[in-house]
Amino acid sequence: MTNAAVQVEGQQPSLHIHLHEALASGVSHAKGQQHPITLYLVVWGWLFVLSTCSYLVDYFGLHGYLRWSLILLFMVLKAGLIVAVFMHMAWERLALAYAILLPPVLVLVFVAIMVFESDYTHLIRVISFGSPT
Amino acid sequence: MAETALTDTVASTTRPAGLRGIAADWSSDQRAFKNVSWGKAMMWIFLLSDTFIFSCFLLSYMTARMSTTVPWPNPSEVFALTIGDKKIPLILIAIMTFVLISSSGTMAMAVNFGYRRDRAKTAALMLATAAFGATFVGMQAFEWTKLIMEGVRPWGNPWGAAQFGSSFFMITGFHGTHVTIGVIFLIAIARKVWRGDFDVERRGFFTSRKGYYEIVEITGLYWHFVDLVWVFIFAFFYLW
Numbered sequence: 160m161t162n163a164a165v166q167v168e169g170q171q172p173s174l175h176i177h178l179h180e181a182l183a184s185g186v187s188h189a190k191g192q193q194h195p196i197t198l199y200l201v202v203w204g205w206l207f208v209l210s211t212c213s214y215l216v217d218y219f220g221l222h223g224y225l226r227w228s229l230i231l232l233f234m235v236l237k238a239g240l241i242v243a244v245f246m247h248m249a250w251e252r253l254a255l256a257y258a259i260l261l262p263p264v265l266v267l268v269f270v271a272i273m274v275f276e277s278d279y280t281h282l283i284r285v286i287s288f289g290s291p292t
Numbered sequence: 293m294a295e296t297a298l299t300d301t302v303a304s305t306t307r308p309a310g311l312r313g314i315a316a317d318w319s320s321d322q323r324a325f326k327n328v329s330w331g332k333a334m335m336w337i338f339l340l341s342d343t344f345i346f347s348c349f350l351l352s353y354m355t356a357r358m359s360t361t362v363p364w365p366n367p368s369e370v371f372a373l374t375i376g377d378k379k380i381p382l383i384l385i386a387i388m389t390f391v392l393i394s395s396s397g398t399m400a401m402a403v404n405f406g407y408r409r410d411r412a413k414t415a416a417l418m419l420a421t422a423a424f425g426a427t428f429v430g431m432q433a434f435e436w437t438k439l440i441m442e443g444v445r446p447w448g449n450p451w452g453a454a455q456f457g458s459s460f461f462m463i464t465g466f467h468g469t470h471v472t473i474g475v476i477f478l479i480a481i482a483r484k485v486w487r488g489d490f491d492v493e494r495r496g497f498f499t500s501r502k503g504y505y506e507i508v509e510i511t512g513l514y515w516h517f518v519d520l521v522w523v524f525i526f527a528f529f530y531l532w
Contacts (some may be wrong), residue, residue: 191509192408199400207305208395216531217381217382218381234523241516246518246520247509252317252326253319254323257314259339266347269347281358
């Protein structure tokens with residue numbers, strides 16, 4: 160290992176320096192996440208548009224599955240833009256992205272459990288107190 | 293010794309793409325997040341745990357709303373405001389949403405200018421973010437006051453299911469607390485940026501560690517998360 164390093168140093172000093180620079184930026188994040196300002200402005204604009212859309216769903220009083228699917232669609236798009244661009248998850252290593260983004264997906268299992276649970280509670284309440292809605 | 297450790301880090305940052313790369317990063321006794329500093333990794337892990345807390349709140353709200361036999365109050369009417377002589381549904385919440393999104397935009401730009409070592413712009417944008425956040429909390433205080441005056445309590449309200457009040461105060465209260473802490477966090481870091489702490493690598497009074505401009509990005513992560521949680525609260529509590 161040491162021999163290899165020495166050889167690299169002897170043959171290509173520029174490569175060695177380059178590696179050290181890459182290391183320094185990796186450890187201390189001197190360069191960090193650098194992206195053009197226009198990207199942020201475009202995402203910002205889209206967030207405004209999507210928020211307006213989701214507000215209009217309520218303003219026009221849409222109902223039923225159309226309302227719920229539109230709310231979920233705009234919500235997921237907004238959340239995705241914020242996490243991917245503003246929180247820079249799109250440029251992070253996959254190991255970090257998966258470690259952070261996969262566990263919340265498992266909450267959906269919890270959601271399913273509680274849907275069954277609340278259906279059951281509702282049924283018992285209707286049977287016992289007799290005031291269905 | 294130190295050289296070996298460094299070489300190892302270089303070798304280990306080049307991995308195959310996709311799932312094989314993830315497995316290689318996670319397997320054996322080593323540092324899992326190769327090019328991510330401990331500060332950023334810990335903020336992400338904290339945010340993950342916070343995600344679970346807010347998930348539990350929204351889940352308990354869902355359970356209460358699905359299992360009650362009493363009609364749920366219509367948020368569109370509850371949060372309507374009369375401006376002029378027109379009653380506009382949910383308008384205050386819409387304005388709060390736009391305020392928070394604006395603050396996310398200024399925060400993203402602050403991170404960018406931070407890495408360009410532009411002290412004045414970074415501090416100014418962080419303070420603008422904090423101002424938007426304070427505005428948001430102020431509007432939330434107004435909303436709480438209005439609802440309490442109208443008779444909403446954690447144990448009941450004039451329009452329907454009693455759980456409406458407890459869900460509302462719990463979820464928005466916890467989110468408002470997060471925003472308030474974020475504002476304090478932003479002001480503290482903005483002060484350090486303005487003073488040039490990260491240019492001279494001055495040591496923190498509490499941790500005695502050198503600060504870097506990366507703390508602006510870490511603060512930003514927290515702030516964007518607060519905005520992210522609001523996206524879900526807005527969708528599930530106010531619009532559903």
